[in-house]
Amino acid sequence: MKLIEHYVGGKIISGKSNRKGKVFNPATGEQQSEVRLGSKNDLDQTVEVAKKASETWSLKPSLQRARIIFKFKDLIEKNSDELTKLIVSEHGKVYEDARGSLTRGLEVVEFACGIPHLLKGEFSENVGTDVDSWSMRQPLGVVAGITPFNFPAMVPMWMFPIAIACGNTFILKPSEKDPSCAIKLAQLFTEAGLPDGVFNVVNGDKEVVDAILINKDVKAISFVGSTPIAKYIYENSAKYEKRVQALGGAKNHLVVMPDCDLDGAVNGLMGAAYGSAGERCMAQSVAVAVGDIGDELVSKLSKKAEALKVGPGMDKTSEMGPLVTKEHLEKVKSYIDLGVKEGAKLLVDGRKIKLQGYENGFYIGGCLFDHVNKDMIIYKEEIFGPVLSVVRVKTFEEAAKLINEHEYGNGVSIYTRDGDLGRTFANKIQVGMVGINVPIPVPMAFHSFGGWKRSLFGDSGMHGMEGIKFYTKLKTVTSRWPSGIRSNPEFIMPTMK
Ligand code: NAD
Secondary structure (H helix, E strand, C coil), X not given: CEEECEEECCEEECCCCCCEEEEEECCCCEEEEEEECCCHHHHHHHHHHHHHHHHHHCCCCHHHHHHHHHHHHHHHHHCHHHHHHHHHHHHCCCHHHHHHHHHHHHXXXXXXXXXXXXXXXXXXXXXXXXXXEEEEEEECCEEEEECCCCCCCXXXXXXXXXXXXXXXXXXXXXXXXXXXXXXXXXXXXXXXCCCCCCEEECXXXXXXXXXXHHCCCEEEXXXXXXXXXXXXXHHHHHHCCCXXXXXXXXXXXXXXXXXXXXXXXXXXXXXXXXXXXXXXXXXXXXXXXXXXXXXXXXXXXXXXXXCCCECCCCCCCCCECCCCCHHHHHHHHHHHHHHHHHCCEEEECHHHCCCCCCCCCCCCCCEEEECCCXXXXXXXCCCCCCEEEEEEEXXXXXXXXXXXXXXXXXXXXXXXXXXXXXXXXXXXXXXXXXXXXXXXCCCCCCCCECCEXXXXXXXXXXXXXXXXXXXXXXXXXXXXXXXXXXXXXCCCCCCCC
């Protein structure tokens, strides 16, 4: 069976650990490969390699770094079909969706190509008499990324292109459920001319993560995953004196106002709730029906959810692929059982689905609950599957209160024709990423991605200028070049006279 190894110092290397994980093809349910689960020793050795590489990479002019990143961009484009197929084969999502996620990652690489401009500092002449002051941003050294299964290309690409463009060296610990894409990206970066040791991949699980946390030469951690692990990373990064950004889970609401374009809202909800089988941190898993729109909304949604075409990701007619693993499928099904027990009305039950020829695949059809309320567990917790809950409220204020009181604050949307209401919503809602008549408000690469509340621990979001700041240290220089007689010592705080 194929064994997926680590990528360190510009080549694939065998780890010392004997522990291995299983990688499945979710479409068939068969195990397709094994992945080496690295040890603390593997991680520590990789840090040494990255530290050595950092000595020269950090000094390379940013324009030269940008040229390598530009070649990397070209290679991703040339290999996009292979990368997309890797995503489909290990994650399960449908081909076009996988391709779209790769493109969103590529956009961060494009952003990073502008690094000479992005790293320009500030300069002030004559902050005192004959005294000038300027600020610059310098790399941190060795930094690490720990990523989730649901975007095996895009989420790592939120991190490493910018970190590396800023002059850092990078160690990626991808999800052990779908690790192949990370290795392919590392190989392409080497092919683009990236010096060995600047971008490394160490496969593994908690053991590697804990080794990253305690290694004193890892200066910063970017994490994306579930909230309990994000909190663990955040707390331990502080304990071990590292800079950290830890993005967690979500429960996103889409508010449907009575005046909206209802067909637009229904189509938006269908893609946002069931796209990628709901395994997106920006999935819209709660539809908030305001006023008297509920019955019509639910009637339109039911018809479409019943008609959802579920199938293997490589089948061009599939709208939704399988879930990532059997365990995850069981977890999602258990939430549906729970919703029924809690008294929500299950209008569309995807548990019944059977696919001929793919009986062992990890499939579930789209599920639709009506009359969900804020006290139900299926409302409070992230299900991370194709399950849409409809909550009915009387007013916009009630909808906003519901959202503001939820523990998560990743993404939110409103569908309305009322511009004043849309503006009030954007202004007042306690959520990091807001859409107005846009179902999934994922910011572009040159803006920054990040939620609020328990969807993000730390101060900065991913990519855009937040990314540049996260991966660099600010240094401010104050200088004077006296040519005459030196002044006497001054024992008081210098101020402008
Ligand atoms: P996860 O938290 O299980 O795993 C994420 C990473 O943490 C993986 O690399 C994994 O190996 C590691 N990990 C898992 N358990 C660990 C432990 N006990 N100690 C140390 N490390 C551990 O998340 P997942 O299931 O891979 O991904 C789905 C989650 O990610 C969802 O909650 C989703 O909302 C979230 N997510 C959030 C965003 C965002 O931007 N906020 C984006 C994508 C996914």
